[in-house]
Amino acid sequence: MSNVSLDLDAEEAAFQAQVAAIEKEWQNPRQAHLKRPYSAESIAALRNTIPITYPSSLQGDKLWNILKTHLANGTHEKTFGTTEPTVVSQMVKHQQTVYVSGALCGLSEVQHPGCDHADYPWDTVPKVVEKIFKAQLFHDQRQHQFRMRHSKEERAKLEKYDFMAPIIADGDMGFGGLTTTVKLAKLFVEAGVAMIHLDDLAIGLKKFTVGEGRTVVPTSEYLSRLTAVRMQFDVMGTNTLLMCRCDTDRSQFITSTIDPRDHEYIIGATKDLDPLVQYVANGMAEGKPYVQARDEWKSQAGLMTFDQAVKEKATEEEYQQYASKAIAYGVSLKEKRRIAKELVKQDVFFDWELPRTKEGQYMWKPSVKTIVERAVLVAPLGDMTWARMDAPVWKDIVEFHTEVRKVYPDRMFAFGFTGMYNYEAAGFTQEQVKSFSDDMAKLGIVWQVQPIWSVAGLNITAEKFAKEWQRDGIAGYIETISKPSRAPPIVDGFHKLSYAGSYLADAFFAVVAGEKIVP
Numbered sequence: 368m369s370n371v372s373l374d375l376d377a378e379e380a381a382f383q384a385q386v387a388a389i390e391k392e393w394q395n396p397r398q399a400h401l402k403r404p405y406s407a408e409s410i411a412a413l414r415n416t417i418p419i420t421y422p423s424s425l426q427g428d429k430l431w432n433i434l435k436t437h438l439a440n441g442t443h444e445k446t447f448g449t450t451e452p453t454v455v456s457q458m459v460k461h462q463q464t465v466y467v468s469g470a471l472c473g474l475s476e477v478q479h480p481g482c483d484h485a486d487y488p489w490d491t492v493p494k495v496v497e498k499i500f501k502a503q504l505f506h507d508q509r510q511h512q513f514r515m516r517h518s519k520e521e522r523a524k525l526e527k528y529d530f531m532a533p534i535i536a537d538g539d540m541g542f543g544g545l546t547t548t549v550k551l552a553k554l555f556v557e558a559g560v561a562m563i564h565l566d567d568l569a570i571g572l573k574k575f576t577v578g579e580g581r582t583v584v585p586t587s588e589y590l591s592r593l594t595a596v597r598m599q600f601d602v603m604g605t606n607t608l609l610m611c612r613c614d615t616d617r618s619q620f621i622t623s624t625i626d627p628r629d630h631e632y633i634i635g636a637t638k639d640l641d642p643l644v645q646y647v648a649n650g651m652a653e654g655k656p657y658v659q660a661r662d663e664w665k666s667q668a669g670l671m672t673f674d675q676a677v678k679e680k681a682t683e684e685e686y687q688q689y690a691s692k693a694i695a696y697g698v699s700l701k702e703k704r705r706i707a708k709e710l711v712k713q714d715v716f717f718d719w720e721l722p723r724t725k726e727g728q729y730m731w732k733p734s735v736k737t738i739v740e741r742a743v744l745v746a747p748l749g750d751m752t753w754a755r756m757d758a759p760v761w762k763d764i765v766e767f768h769t770e771v772r773k774v775y776p777d778r779m780f781a782f783g784f785t786g787m788y789n790y791e792a793a794g795f796t797q798e799q800v801k802s803f804s805d806d807m808a809k810l811g812i813v814w815q816v817q818p819i820w821s822v823a824g825l826n827i828t829a830e831k832f833a834k835e836w837q838r839d840g841i842a843g844y845i846e847t848i849s850k851p852s853r854a855p856p857i858v859d860g861f862h863k864l865s866y867a868g869s870y871l872a873d874a875f876f877a878v879v880a881g882e883k884i885v886p
């Protein structure tokens with residue numbers, strides 16, 4: 368029955384000690400802002416029986432201190448995305464953090480690259496984090512060893528970088544059911560990540576294509592995802608940070624109507640037509656293109672939310688009475704219908720089933736208010752908040768952060784200078800673009816990222832070099848790369864023995880041979 372002695376008292380005492388330790392961890396100032404919907408007992412019961420510690424926790428603390436300092440000073444950390452350890456070894460000279468972007472991983476770290484649909488294997492990003500973290504450890508080790516070859520006085524003249532910049536990584540939507548999300552969180556922690564972000568997009572429906580747009584999941588599912596990550600971090604006992612990213616801004620669909628907190632924003636037809644799917648199928652059978660048939664239906668369906676439908680039918684006075692009771696957080700459609708029936712004389716036709724897409728999604732009306740509601744609700748599960756926006760609309764940025772800060776004045780936020788932002792089109796002047804980062808920092812946006820620098824950034828460099836190499840060959844290489852990189856201060860590369868790890872390898876040989884490696 369058992370291969371160990373069954374000392375039940377010892378087992379119970381160890382369990383209770385775990386519970387007490389967890390409760391203490393949760394009161395730590397570093398965790399005090401978090402609220403869990405589960406008990407320390409549940410977490411203790413999910414832990415291993417041997418203690419395991421993770422560098423991810425240290426990196427989480429380090430990141431926390433960096434960002435909190437920025438928050439206190441009204442400043443910010445500005446970083447960019449890469450999947451390349453050599454790039455990381457250079458960016459840490461100027462950036463305090465490193466970003467591992469899902470979009471970049473999906474383009475450069477998989478066998479089948481493609482547009483950012485977060486459709487790559489679920490362990491892709493953690494593997495890249497692990498690669499980068501281990502490379503950081505290598506640079507940290509080889510630099511330390513190189514310094515220790517020198518006397519204290521000599522070391523004053525040697526370079527010293529902090530290669531262990533905390534890594535922030537893209538957890539996308541958690542990649543499936545909660546067990547996948549739990550495994551994803553675990554892999555990230557084991558890989559050495561300092562913070563991951565998780566969003567409210569539906570799996571397979573992160574879209575930046577020219578066709579139909581993005582789909583979010585119900586509020587309840589978003590909450591469960593974030594809770595799953597928090598639970599896993601607690602099970603592992605790490606101070607790894609969780610960023611609650613919300614992609615509701617400009618999303619066009621939601622997967623389900625199960626959560627009344629979403630009902631205010633779900634769009635229905637106010638005209639009693641055939642369902643969209645049927646109309647489109649008929650149209651296509653007659654040879655109409657999909658988009659044409661869809662748009663025809665949409666133009667006839669009187670698409671709007673239930674509250675808007677009531678407004679159309681009610682008198683001003685009726686609507687005011689209706690709004691005071693029915694437009695509030697979490698009022699279900701059923702309750703809205705009941706209130707409308709009681710207060711509005713005319714019948715309100717509204718059917719959110721009719722506009723469902725052929726994948727079953729419901730149509731959705733995004734607004735800053737929805738992001739605020741989601742962000743505020745999930746904030747106690749995470750350490751930071753990121754409202755991913757499709758366009759840099761300054762008014763929306765100010766509104767979102769101001770509203771969340773009314774509830775959580777010390778909240779730290781992130782912002783992504785996402786792919787195809789067009790600042791001019793969004794009404795920014797040159798001056799405003801220049802002060803954008805500093806202005807955002809004043810709103811608590813302490814972590815700012817250009818996630819996909821590597822695409823255009825590396826491509827420009829590669830294309831320029833490819834052209835020169837073709838034109839000038841090794842003579843050109845000597846002039847444009849070799850000579851400048853060898854002139855003091857020597858730029859990192861294979862020619863710099865400390866960077867390439869030669870001294871480190873020599874140290875291994877020396878120690879094995881019984882030689883001294885410190886002065």
Ligand SMILES: C[C@](O)(C(=O)O)[C@H](CC(=O)O)C(=O)O
Pocket residue numbers: 448467468469470471483537755783784785786787818819
């Ligand atoms: C941050 C992001 O998730 C990424 O994968 O890098 C993308 C980047 C982008 O679209 O520019 C996103 O913002 O969704």
